[in-house]
Amino acid sequence: MKKKLIAVGVAAMRAEPSGKSELVSQAILNTSVVILDHSTSGWCMVQTPDQYQGWIEDRDMTDWDESSDPQKRMEESQIVQALWTFVRSAPNLSSPARVEVVRGSRLIVNEQIKDWVSVSLPSRPLDKIGGYIPKKAFRDMIRPSLADKIVADARDCLGISYLWGGSTPKGFDCSGLTQAVFLWNRIPLPRDASQQAKIGKFVRPDPDYGNLLPGDLIFFGPTDEKINHVALSIGSRDYIHAGACVEFGRLSSDKQPRLIKRIVPDFI
Incomplete structure (x- = not known):
């Protein structure tokens, strides 16, 4: 059973292996998916953790290994609480964005640098830093229930x-x-x-x-x-x-x- 990690902020899951096919769902950054089939046009039939199936472009994924999967490193990872934000190449808002992330994405956290946090990205397995995200993106809102x-x-x-x-x-x-x-x-x-x-x-x-x-x-x-x-x-x-x-x-x-x-x- 081969697995991959979603390496983009939001990957489209389609009914057929084509960008023109019906969108059936979406998979977010760092979601681990099981590969069920391949097409000759660069698409993979995948199954997400909720057992949903659809076609995702292979370029939107990277090879899975336990060290890069935040679900396997729960103590070192945090869930993004901002509706959406960017992982940037340096800890400032003027630096280029490496990937957009949405609420619910789980990221492996490396260290905090003032108001920024360095995180690892699945698309860069050899890059120990990966990028930087505002610390407030992880801040959970305090609610009573x-x-x-x-x-x-x-x-x-x-x-x-x-x-x-x-x-x-x-x-x-x-x-x-x-x-x-x-x-x-x-x-x-x-x-x-x-x-x-x-x-x-x-x-x-x-x-x-x-x-x-x-x-x-x-x-x-x-x-x-x-x-x-x-x-x-x-x-x-x-x-x-x-x-x-x-x-x-x-x-x-x-x-x-x-x-x-x-x-x-x-x-x-």
């Missing part, structure tokens, strides 16, 4: 454009948004809305939806077996979802959910 953190992360994404197959701050589809905000808080979810609807604890809503809690997942679709949209509850009738963009929504007689699931461990 896990549910509040998940909702706050979703609020941070308000206004980000809708992107079919998107699962990063470069663009989200509905299930990509919910998967991302939970993963940023160390709760892995399946990739698609129909898959997410199969996990968690069933919640029977009150007539006024007053029993919905922040962090609950609200599913929509023609039947329980045909879920085609998911939103994140922020409490009662209100939710955040990826519609035309990441935006607020509200349950009503014209907008009724098909299913509600409780995922946050604190509430189960």
